[in-house]
Amino acid sequence: MPTYRRLPVTFDRGEGVWLWDKNNKRYFDALSGISVCNLGHSHPAIHQAICQQSKKLLHTSNLYGVAAQEILATKLINKSGMDNVFFCNSGAEANEAAIKIARLYGHQQNISNPCILVMKQSFHGRTMATLSASGNPKIQEGFAPLLEGFIHIPFDDITAIKQALEQNSNIVAIMLEPVQGEGGVHIPATNYLNQVRQICTDNNLLMMLDEIQTGIGRTGKLFAYQHNAIIPDVCTLAKALANGVPIGACLAKGKAATLLTAGKHGSTFGGNPLACHTACAVLDSLSEASIIEQVEAKGSQICSLLSETLKDNNAVLNIRYKGLMIAIDLAMPCAELVGIAQENGLLINVTNEKTIRLLPPLIITSEHIEFLTGILAKLIQAFTKQ
Numbered sequence: 001m002p003t004y005r006r007l008p009v010t011f012d013r014g015e016g017v018w019l020w021d022k023n024n025k026r027y028f029d030a031l032s033g034i035s036v037c038n039l040g041h042s043h044p045a046i047h048q049a050i051c052q053q054s055k056k057l058l059h060t061s062n063l064y065g066v067a068a069q070e071i072l073a074t075k076l077i078n079k080s081g082m083d084n085v086f087f088c089n090s091g092a093e094a095n096e097a098a099i100k101i102a103r104l105y106g107h108q109q110n111i112s113n114p115c116i117l118v119m120k121q122s123f124h125g126r127t128m129a130t131l132s133a134s135g136n137p138k139i140q141e142g143f144a145p146l147l148e149g150f151i152h153i154p155f156d157d158i159t160a161i162k163q164a165l166e167q168n169s170n171i172v173a174i175m176l177e178p179v180q181g182e183g184g185v186h187i188p189a190t191n192y193l194n195q196v197r198q199i200c201t202d203n204n205l206l207m208m209l210d211e212i213q214t215g216i217g218r219t220g221k222l223f224a225y226q227h228n229a230i231i232p233d234v235c236t237l238a239k240a241l242a243n244g245v246p247i248g249a250c251l252a253k254g255k256a257a258t259l260l261t262a263g264k265h266g267s268t269f270g271g272n273p274l275a276c277h278t279a280c281a282v283l284d285s286l287s288e289a290s291i292i293e294q295v296e297a298k299g300s301q302i303c304s305l306l307s308e309t310l311k312d313n314n315a316v317l318n319i320r321y322k323g324l325m326i327a328i329d330l331a332m333p334c335a336e337l338v339g340i341a342q343e344n345g346l347l348i349n350v351t352n353e354k355t356i357r358l359l360p361p362l363i364i365t366s367e368h369i370e371f372l373t374g375i376l377a378k379l380i381q382a383f384t385k386q
């Protein structure tokens with residue numbers, strides 16, 4: 001079905017930050033399949049993990065013990081400070097688990113119509129519950145009736161949270177992205193997540209972080225909440241967790257970790273040996289090469305090179321980053337730039353009409369960064385001077 005407006009290119013193979021199409025033309029991948037291939041393409045340890053596991057066992061179902069799932073769960077728990085985890089196969093599914101946890105949490109307190117505070121311009125997925133939770137009318141259009149139980153408020157606005165709590169006594173959770181990705185790379189005030197954490201604690205609400213895009217090192221910590229030295233009650237992961245093998249995870253802590261009991265939720269493929277063994281290799285590779293520790297410096301280098309070259313360009317309104325989540329706001333709609341860049345051998349993305357978004361592989365080197373910023377700055381100069 002034509003659910004995507006595709007660019008006229010089909011890739012044949014990849015290595016590190018590079019992709020090649022069927023005609024052997026080379027492209028610099030500054031998007032990583034939307035923050036999925038954080039270790040780049042054809043990473044040897046990932047390749048090896050997939051081969052090893054596929055030789056042994058692909059699937060037995062969750063009716064039995066799954067060794068790789070237990071190993072991955074232990075790694076995630078140790079690294080995140082959370083208590084337990086439910087495995088599924090995508091981001092939307094991970095958020096569905098989070099939403100079910102919030103509703104169980106409400107009903108446990110005899111709240112018959114529990115509500116979740118969610119943010120405008122947020123993105124949580126395309127299933128009925130997650131598109132209802134998302135703060136984007138475009139993705140909801142045509143799908144009414146939407147799921148009830150979501151209240152949308154502005155992001156990065158503590159007063160809006162307090163007002164919503166005064167007006168509604170049935171709010172049981174706040175669900176948000178630490179940095180809004182699809183909505184245009186909105187980075188909140190440094191203290192925002194700490195204040196949300198405090199409000200949740202004071203009001204017995206679950207703090208539910210959608211780290212599907214920000215997690216697995218993207219922002220310079222394994223989980224973006226670790227910049228704030230807080231721990232949420234629920235945290236969802238997917239995208240980069242297995243570097244391209246489909247997997248989702250919903251981590252929970254404290255009361256939130258006790259609610260999904262036998263019979264309350266499930267998934268046939270969720271937590272299968274292949275995806276879990278691959279995700280273990282991702283986590284091991286990230287820590288063995290100290291990759292996440294270098295993310296902040298790399299993001300900073302990209303932004304300072306772009307800022308330097310584009311400083312006299314009035315059509316460039318803002319350049320910002322959190323680790324390797326990078327945004328360049330232009331004064332004009334720039335969706336066309338995606339196709340122009342692709343023709344020039346560079347893969348980028350535009351969100352929110354006027355925001356160029358870069359999500360390069362975390363393994364990007366200094367030389368790669370000079371190459372990437374060199375072409376991109378040239379393309380932006382030419383585009384804005386038209």
Ligand SMILES: *Cc1c(COP(=O)(O)O)cnc(C)c1O
Nearest residue numbers: 090091092123124125181212213
């Ligand atoms: C991509 C994304 C999702 C949806 O993940 P899928 O695997 O496409 O279902 C949810 N939330 C955020 C923040 C995302 O970036």
